[in-house]
Amino acid sequence: MTANARKSFHAIKAEMARRIAERVWAPGALIPGEEVLAVEFSCARATVNRALQELARGGVLVRKRKAGTRVALHPMREARFVIPIVRQEIENKGGIYQFRLLSNAVEKAPQAVTKRLGLAKGKEMLHVRCLHLSDSRPYQYEDRWVNLDAVPSIRHETFETVSPNEWLVTHSPFSQAEIVFHADLAGTEEAEILGVNAKDSVFIIERLTYLPQKPITFVRMIHPGSHRMVTQL
Amino acid sequence: MTANARKSFHAIKAEMARRIAERVWAPGALIPGEEVLAVEFSCARATVNRALQELARGGVLVRKRKAGTRVALHPMREARFVIPIVRQEIENKGGIYQFRLLSNAVEKAPQAVTKRLGLAKGKEMLHVRCLHLSDSRPYQYEDRWVNLDAVPSIRHETFETVSPNEWLVTHSPFSQAEIVFHADLAGTEEAEILGVNAKDSVFIIERLTYLPQKPITFVRMIHPGSHRMVTQL
DNA sequence: ATCATTATTATGTATATACATATTATGTCA
DNA sequence: TGACATAATATGTATATACATAATAATGAT
Numbered sequence: 206m207t208a209n210a211r212k213s214f215h216a217i218k219a220e221m222a223r224r225i226a227e228r229v230w231a232p233g234a235l236i237p238g239e240e241v242l243a244v245e246f247s248c249a250r251a252t253v254n255r256a257l258q259e260l261a262r263g264g265v266l267v268r269k270r271k272a273g274t275r276v277a278l279h280p281m282r283e284a285r286f287v288i289p290i291v292r293q294e295i296e297n298k299g300g301i302y303q304f305r306l307l308s309n310a311v312e313k314a315p316q317a318v319t320k321r322l323g324l325a326k327g328k329e330m331l332h333v334r335c336l337h338l339s340d341s342r343p344y345q346y347e348d349r350w351v352n353l354d355a356v357p358s359i360r361h362e363t364f365e366t367v368s369p370n371e372w373l374v375t376h377s378p379f380s381q382a383e384i385v386f387h388a389d390l391a392g393t394e395e396a397e398i399l400g401v402n403a404k405d406s407v408f409i410i411e412r413l414t415y416l417p418q419k420p421i422t423f424v425r426m427i428h429p430g431s432h433r434m435v436t437q438l
Numbered sequence: 439m440t441a442n443a444r445k446s447f448h449a450i451k452a453e454m455a456r457r458i459a460e461r462v463w464a465p466g467a468l469i470p471g472e473e474v475l476a477v478e479f480s481c482a483r484a485t486v487n488r489a490l491q492e493l494a495r496g497g498v499l500v501r502k503r504k505a506g507t508r509v510a511l512h513p514m515r516e517a518r519f520v521i522p523i524v525r526q527e528i529e530n531k532g533g534i535y536q537f538r539l540l541s542n543a544v545e546k547a548p549q550a551v552t553k554r555l556g557l558a559k560g561k562e563m564l565h566v567r568c569l570h571l572s573d574s575r576p577y578q579y580e581d582r583w584v585n586l587d588a589v590p591s592i593r594h595e596t597f598e599t600v601s602p603n604e605w606l607v608t609h610s611p612f613s614q615a616e617i618v619f620h621a622d623l624a625g626t627e628e629a630e631i632l633g634v635n636a637k638d639s640v641f642i643i644e645r646l647t648y649l650p651q652k653p654i655t656f657v658r659m660i661h662p663g664s665h666r667m668v669t670q671l
Numbered sequence: 672a673t674c675a676t677t678a679t680t681a682t683g684t685a686t687a688t689a690c691a692t693a694t695t696a697t698g699t700c701a
Numbered sequence: 702t703g704a705c706a707t708a709a710t711a712t713g714t715a716t717a718t719a720c721a722t723a724a725t726a727a728t729g730a731t
Binding site: 222225226227228232264278279284285286287288289290293371374375378379380381382383384385386387388389390404405406407408409416428430431432433434435436437438 | 604620637641
């Protein structure tokens, strides 16, 4: 049965992962070539190749042409966070989602923003601030600056029914993004909006999005310090 | 030239990404089937398949058998953080790495730890605390509990030259892990160790690692609030 | 010996083909 | 009409084959 069992790349990948986990293939060791493994697993080289490539992408193997494949010495394993829109995030956790628009105006952007986006100092941008609530309790304070040149149509949006977050997701694509996580202390304004004490810790996610050569938006998403971002790997 | 240009799945993937970004393929829309695309790009279906699968994995496409492929409506794009060992992280940033062992003893683990790992309350575990420095300045305070049943050989390790982090990476594999990010205020002890003021914000990464059915270790990695985790996508 | 050139080799990718599988659409019978 | 079996279909995967590419090893000329 095992001899002629269906040899899917999943099974092969799993078996190879096991060998790595159980040190049959030790860290740093060179593992057999694709041809050899294909014979061992009695499958096509392409199948082995796919399994190996996925493991390499996961960071447990390091592959180099001609040099061969070896077990990663320092498994810089990648943690993958899925970043959904806030509404989904809240609803997935079983909360009731609401949001409150705090302000929506065209203003001169502060230098911190224009600099990050590579725009001219003092540029007029759309500044939208809103609060996302889960079960009527503050969940995330969103402070967003939008480049009007990139998304001119946003100028006439009122954000009465749809949050800027969601509006942008469905109206403005992006091709590149930079995400930063860090911790900070709540300022008095932030604290008041989030309903926490000033000088409490907050968890901040900053996101910059671009189209090639065109900055679109800079958001600071501020969570109370109790917020937890979880991922499995 | 374009007609007979080499049609790699990379190019095809890029072109499809462009179409999605520029709304040629709108969010939620059904895109052509693999066969059709293969004809359009004049390549094999397998090549189109690979491009589509990678885009689906990135979260911009949603595929379902028989139903076809459509552009994700709410692109829950995944952010991928590579989590290297601290030493590498510091050295990559051009800093000089050092670490200081703060304590290393077998103790009864607090309930917060045993509970998270699914171990018996009051279990004896190895408790190792150390400080990682970048250019002689505190970078990360590592507070770790290790399940001695899973890694008995760690008992006799002194961690004089190699940090517990690195020791475990090279001596104990894991197959599953859970990672949590959050923000908090520094306690007096943490503040002193990290050289920051008590009640300053700190950025905390918690990691639990397991082998199937066997908890290995629980670590709290505490950074000064100024720490930033960055990723591109 | 040193350096440039060439062969070798392991991985990377493309292709045609075949079959598997999940899901939807269809049709049949009660 | 509704329940259930059946066909149709798009994606998913496996395979043999061929060639591309990167990196190393071997070779030869100076």
